[in-house]
Amino acid sequence: MTQLSPPTIEEFAAQVAQYNRDGQKIAILGAGTLAGMGLPATRQHQVTLSTAALTEIISDAPSDLVICAQTGITLRKLSVVLAKHGTFVPFDAPRANLATLGGTLAAGWLGPRRHLYGRVRDYLVGTTAILADGVIAHAGGIVVKNVAGYDLSRLYVGSFGTLAVLAQANLKTRPLPETSRLFLAPLPEGSSARALDVLHTLAVTPAAALWICGFHSDIDGEDGSEGRVLIRLDGSAAILERATRDLRSALGRAGVPETRVLNGGAQEVFERAIDAYIATLGERSITYRIAAASADAQSRLLELRRLATTFELRVDSIVDGFNGDIVLRISDLDARALAAKMTIFDDALHDIEPHARVIATDHPNRRGLNLWGAPPPGIERMRALKAEFDPNGTLNYGRFIGGI
Amino acid sequence: MLRQRLIDAIGADSVKTAPEDLSVYAFDGYSVGALPSAAVLPASVQDVSAIVKIARDCGEPIVPRGAGTGLCGGAVPARGGVVMSFARMNRVLEIDLRGQRARVQPGLINLDLSNHVAANGLFYAPDPSSQKVSTIGGNIGTNAGGPHCLQYGSTMNHVLGLEIVDDVGEVFTTNIDDAGYDLTAALVGSEGTLGIVTAAWVRLMRAPEAVRVWLATFASIDAASEAVSAIIGAGIVPTALEMMDRLIAQAVEAAFHCGYPTDAGAILLIESAGFADDMQMYEDAIAKIVRNHGALSWRVASSAAERDALWAGRKGALGAVGRIAPNYYLQDVCVPRSSLPRALRAIENAAASNDLVVGNVFHAGDGNLHPMLLYDKRDPRAVAAVIATGNEILEAAVTLGGTISGEHGIGIEKRESMTRVYSTDDLATMARVRDVFDPRRVLNPEKIFPSGAQCPEVRV
Numbered sequence: 085m086t087q088l089s090p091p092t093i094e095e096f097a098a099q100v101a102q103y104n105r106d107g108q109k110i111a112i113l114g115a116g117t118l119a120g121m122g123l124p125a126t127r128q129h130q131v132t133l134s135t136a137a138l139t140e141i142i143s144d145a146p147s148d149l150v151i152c153a154q155t156g157i158t159l160r161k162l163s164v165v166l167a168k169h170g171t172f173v174p175f176d177a178p179r180a181n182l183a184t185l186g187g188t189l190a191a192g193w194l195g196p197r198r199h200l201y202g203r204v205r206d207y208l209v210g211t212t213a214i215l216a217d218g219v220i221a222h223a224g225g226i227v228v229k230n231v232a233g234y235d236l237s238r239l240y241v242g243s244f245g246t247l248a249v250l251a252q253a254n255l256k257t258r259p260l261p262e263t264s265r266l267f268l269a270p271l272p273e274g275s276s277a278r279a280l281d282v283l284h285t286l287a288v289t290p291a292a293a294l295w296i297c298g299f300h301s302d303i304d305g306e307d308g309s310e311g312r313v314l315i316r317l318d319g320s321a322a323i324l325e326r327a328t329r330d331l332r333s334a335l336g337r338a339g340v341p342e343t344r345v346l347n348g349g350a351q352e353v354f355e356r357a358i359d360a361y362i363a364t365l366g367e368r369s370i371t372y373r374i375a376a377a378s379a380d381a382q383s384r385l386l387e388l389r390r391l392a393t394t395f396e397l398r399v400d401s402i403v404d405g406f407n408g409d410i411v412l413r414i415s416d417l418d419a420r421a422l423a424a425k426m427t428i429f430d431d432a433l434h435d436i437e438p439h440a441r442v443i444a445t446d447h448p449n450r451r452g453l454n455l456w457g458a459p460p461p462g463i464e465r466m467r468a469l470k471a472e473f474d475p476n477g478t479l480n481y482g483r484f485i486g487g488i
Numbered sequence: 489m490l491r492q493r494l495i496d497a498i499g500a501d502s503v504k505t506a507p508e509d510l511s512v513y514a515f516d517g518y519s520v521g522a523l524p525s526a527a528v529l530p531a532s533v534q535d536v537s538a539i540v541k542i543a544r545d546c547g548e549p550i551v552p553r554g555a556g557t558g559l560c561g562g563a564v565p566a567r568g569g570v571v572m573s574f575a576r577m578n579r580v581l582e583i584d585l586r587g588q589r590a591r592v593q594p595g596l597i598n599l600d601l602s603n604h605v606a607a608n609g610l611f612y613a614p615d616p617s618s619q620k621v622s623t624i625g626g627n628i629g630t631n632a633g634g635p636h637c638l639q640y641g642s643t644m645n646h647v648l649g650l651e652i653v654d655d656v657g658e659v660f661t662t663n664i665d666d667a668g669y670d671l672t673a674a675l676v677g678s679e680g681t682l683g684i685v686t687a688a689w690v691r692l693m694r695a696p697e698a699v700r701v702w703l704a705t706f707a708s709i710d711a712a713s714e715a716v717s718a719i720i721g722a723g724i725v726p727t728a729l730e731m732m733d734r735l736i737a738q739a740v741e742a743a744f745h746c747g748y749p750t751d752a753g754a755i756l757l758i759e760s761a762g763f764a765d766d767m768q769m770y771e772d773a774i775a776k777i778v779r780n781h782g783a784l785s786w787r788v789a790s791s792a793a794e795r796d797a798l799w800a801g802r803k804g805a806l807g808a809v810g811r812i813a814p815n816y817y818l819q820d821v822c823v824p825r826s827s828l829p830r831a832l833r834a835i836e837n838a839a840a841s842n843d844l845v846v847g848n849v850f851h852a853g854d855g856n857l858h859p860m861l862l863y864d865k866r867d868p869r870a871v872a873a874v875i876a877t878g879n880e881i882l883e884a885a886v887t888l889g890g891t892i893s894g895e896h897g898i899g900i901e902k903r904e905s906m907t908r909v910y911s912t913d914d915l916a917t918m919a920r921v922r923d924v925f926d927p928r929r930v931l932n933p934e935k936i937f938p939s940g941a942q943c944p945e946v947r948v
Contacts, residue, residue: 147721148824148855170723192670203664205673206645213917221917225909227822229642229854229894231631231677232902232909233936234918238644238673247669259723284586287697288763322765375665379586408587441667460666468924469669485667 085111085129089137093154093212093220093251099133100249101218104478112245112480114156114187117179120362120371120444121191122244122455122483129481135186138251141165143226150209150226152254155186171257174201176292178359186250192242196292196358199406200318201258204241210254211237213247216474226254239469245480246488247473261318264291265328266350269315269335269343270308271295277382278338279313280405284378286334288327290406291318294357295382298400299413302360304346304353313340313405314357316350360402361411362444367419370426370453371411371444374437378408385410387436395429397422411443419447427452434458456485490546491526494570497538502529502576513571514564516556518901521564524551524571531576533651533659533686540657540684540930543570549930552680554595554626557618559818560899562630562679566934572684574625580604581687588692589648594625594685601690610692613640616895617803625685631677633895635728635802638853639761642895644676646691652683655926659686674921679897680932682925696727696761700771701789701798704778705752709733709848712754713828715781716852719758719774720825726774728759729853730802736809736847736860743808746801747794752784756852757802759795805849806860813845813862817874821885822894825855834884835859842873842880856894857885882908898936906938 090096103110111125113134125132135156142152146169153162159180166172176195177188193204210224213236223236240250271279276295283293296303297311305312313335317327332343346353362371376384381403392399392414402411414429416422430453433440438458442450460466463486470477470488482488494503504510504527513527514520525548530536543550549569556563565571574595582591585608592601598619602611615634616622622632628650633642640646649663650672662671675682706712712731719729732740732748732755741748748755756778760770775786789795801808809816823831832848839846839861850858861877863870882892886908893902906915919937922929 145824145826147717148826149720149725150824202641202645205670206641215917219913219917222910222914223917225889225891227824227855227890227894229633229637229822229851229856230891231633231642231893231895231897232891233898233906233915234682234921235631235644235673235677236917236921238670239921241673242670259725289694319763320766320769322769323763326763326765377584377587379584439667456667460663460668461661462666462671463668465660465671465924466669469921472920472924488668 085125085132087132087134089134091137093138093214096133096138096249096251097214097218097220100214100216100478103131104216104218104476107476108478109481110478112249114184114190115158115182117183118187118191118193118362120364120442120446123451126482133249135184135251142252146171149257150228150254151257152226152252153185154252155184155189155250157185159183159185159188166257167260170260172260173207173255173257174198175204176358178362180355185253189241189250189253190243190245194407194409196294196404196407200289200291205238207256208237208241208253209256211240211250212252213240214249214251216476216478221248224254228256244484246470246484247479249479262320263324264350265317265324266346266353267315267331267343268305268312268346269340270306270312271310271340273309275339276310279335279340280382282334282338283315283405286327286330288317288319288323288330290315290331292316292354293405295403295405296357296401299360299402302363303357316354364444364446365415367446367448368417368422369413369415369445370422370442370447371413372433372440373443374410374412374440376408376410378406381408381410384437385412388412388433391432391436392429395425397425397429422447423449430454459486490542490548493542493546494526494528494539497542498528498530498535502531502535513553513573516561516563517559518561518564518899521561521900522567524565525568527571527573529573529576533653536572536653536684536686537657537659539570539572540653540655544656544930549933550684551932552625552629552684554623554629555597555618555621557622558626558630558897558899559820560897560901562897562899562932562935563626566900574623577686578623588694589689590692591687591689592624593687594623594628596624598622598624598627605692606695609695611695612646612690613693614643614646617806624688624690628676628685628688629679630895630897633851633856635730635851637895638729638851639725639727640693644673647672647676647688648691649689650675650685651687653686654683655928655930679899679935681922681935682931684931698764698767699759699761699795700767701795702758702771702774703787703789703798704756704758704783705749705785706754706756706781706783708753709832710829711782712756713832713852715756715778715783716828717826718777718781720853722773722777724770724773726758726853727761728757729851730757731755731848731850731852732757732802732805733848735845736805736849739808739812739847740801740805743811744801744804746797748801749785757798802849809847809860809862814864817861817863817878819859819861819878819881820856820893820896821881821890822854822856823885823888823890825853827888827890828852828855831857831885831888831890835881838877838880838884842877844870844873844877854894855890900935903936904938906936
């Protein structure tokens with residue numbers, strides 16, 4: 085397959101228009117870090133158009149707390165630019181050194197700090213998008229409040245490049261917290277439920293709380309008999325002192341004897357935990373994500389673990405204590421052992437969790453899996469939107485839910 | 489035919505057809521729309537669905553309506569049809585305390601939701617100044633804002649899922665956690681043109697532990713604007729940063745006696761909310777910044793009563809202006825924060841060149857301006873001057889990189905101005921969404937999109 089990285093938005097649009105006219109299918113690519121979500125490009129796709137050359141920062145207005153950038157810029161580069169002015173966007177997407185802004189938006193990535201800071205979509209105030217027919221369409225603007233017309237920018241978020249190619253994004257930013265602190269605590273027998281409960285009673289809501297079981301080669305820390313929690317606090321120095329005391333004492337009451345502060349490299353540890361969401365074990369693992377409510381995430385995880393055990397699959401898991409996401413990585417000894425049971429397991433898993441989605445796998449047979457889970461109630465409208473925006477099915481054809 | 493079928497479906501008590509009843513539904517906060525063929529008061533999603541099906545059979549459009557406080561003609565018929573009021577669907581349906589969310593009916597009054605959950609230490613963040621009367625459904629329609637958007641974002645950021653009756657009367661639901669396109673994002677702010685909201689899951693926030701309110705005065709709007717930029721630039725995002733000019737301050741003080749200085753060129757009302765431990769740090773930092781920017785005075789609200797008094801002035805500003813002019817026209821534009829001084833000068837010039845007096849009361853932290861043009865609507869020349877000035881203000885905002893509405897919506901009022909900010913291609917892209925949700929244009933027609941004459945590729 086040909087891969088092209090048009091150097092300007094106009095040339096990108098001209099390429100899209102040309103392939104669309106010729107009835108050819110285009111795969112749209114950022115860095116490909118989230119390529120494990122949805123179906124990969126096939127022989128049907130004659131060309132891959134990458135945003136890799138669209139990396140310019142168009143305007144940067146720190147005192148307005150907005151930035152406008154082309155979407156091929158990596159999250160790392162973006163965060164370095166923002167950090168110079170003491171600002172950030174709390175996207176928390178994996179592999180930030182490679183992941184592009186456009187890919188993060190197109191995937192609608194859901195980070196662990198969103199209960200505190202809001203979702204990726206809440207930071208997108210305007211877009212320049214390339215439609216399937218090559219038209220360059222703007223939506224929103226560069227101001228932080230704007231109700232002029234439909235919010236197409238947010239509609240593009242999470243659409244996996246199937247409605248339009250995001251070429252440029254106007255983002256709202258926020259001031260970096262004065263300081264952050266990361267904690268790790270192994271959870272002894274019988275403590276996990278109470279530990280997750282007490283986090284909700286703290287006066288200072290943690291910025292993230294991940295209950296991790298396994299993922300030893302990916303995330304720092306040792307499991308207790310019920311795993312470990314990784315907790316992040318963001319705030320002023322004064323608040324963090326108080327919050328640290330409260331956190332330790334609350335976890336202590338929940339039966340967690342040791343809550344260790346990670347001194348130095350806390351940001352790297354946090355990023356490694358996020359990277360683990362999509363870390364595969366070569367071709368021998370599949371990672372699912374399930375949207376749960378924080379109150380029942382734990383019981384649902386236990387049921388999923390029981391299921392995996394009956395299939396003699398190994399399980400690593402992360403439960404987001406505030407947002408409720410369950411990340412479940414199942415693995416076997418090798419790709420063949422996994423292949424023998426993965427479709428039956430996938431069916432059984434979807435019997436329990438109909439909306440479970442695959443977010444990472446390198447297994448060659450992933451087409452046999454129900455990658456997006458059961459279609460949502462609005463699926464017919466979604467298909468109609470696709471048909472309206474991209475009648476020839478030119479953009480990322482087949483990548484998304486329901487064959488979109 | 490239409491009226492009888494509506495009565496058969498939902499009962500005579502729920503269908504208004506008398507001219508004196510219908511005339512009420514020809515108004516919202518903007519001006520007079522067309523008289524509807526009927527006004528209906530559904531009590532359930534089944535009622536809404538039945539009404540849409542009947543209206544469809546009879547070839548009548550539907551205009552959903554909350555409390556009618558909108559300022560752009562979004563809730564009035566452009567040409568007859570059935571106005572659907574949600575006054576009887578005003579309940580809180582479900583509260584999920586741990587998940588911090590509530591499921592509510594669209595007719596629920598905004599402030600009632602916060603009051604409902606206050607005992608649990610929660611609140612609903614979007615707070616348009618109409619919040620004592622405006623409804624959650626109406627707020628969703630316009631993607632309503634308010635002073636506290638600065639910290640918490642507009643209504644969009646607080647809607648987690650919707651129950652919708654579509655253009656043919658079928659019910660569907662959306663959820664921002666579902667896989668697939670974010671239909672919730674398309675629907676919020678669509679002013680009732682893509683579907684009718686019959687229930688919503690909304691996010692509740694934890695009430696802050698501590699709140700402080702400060703009042704700073706400046707010799708000029710420019711000096712105050714520069715202080716605003718400096719505060720934000722210093723990495724402090726207060727929960728609200730509201731500005732009033734001298735005219736508004738004087739009107740408010742005369743009406744409410746809330747202690748506003750009346751001799752300053754601009755007043756800045758600043759609120760920070762968060763943790764008690766942080767408040768002194770914020771206070772010291774903000775005080776230093778405003779002093780460095782030439783503040784004439786600095787006041788700390790020392791009690792909850794004093795805080796409420798300072799806010800009462802801001803929230804009552806629109807009403808207070810009624811004391812100094814028979815009528816006012818409230819404009820709503822948003823510009824990059826750093827362009828505030830230039831935008832305000834452009835507003836002042838536009839008003840002066842049309843012989844109008846203008847007052848400014850606005851969300852300075854967001855760059856969201858609300859110039860109030862004072863006039864007497866019995867004077868046709870003044871009305872013409874207001875229209876001309878309003879357009880000049882829109883043009884100035886767009887020239888400065890801003891937009892034609894920050895939080896009020898487009899409705900009928902600003903539909904022709906959409907071409908100031910969007911190209912034909914941009915508008916045609918929006919129209920594609922409309923084509924999917926409402927191909928026959930039965931849901932709140934002739935709103936948002938400019939009329940065909942100016943924009944042939946975009947169907948209204």
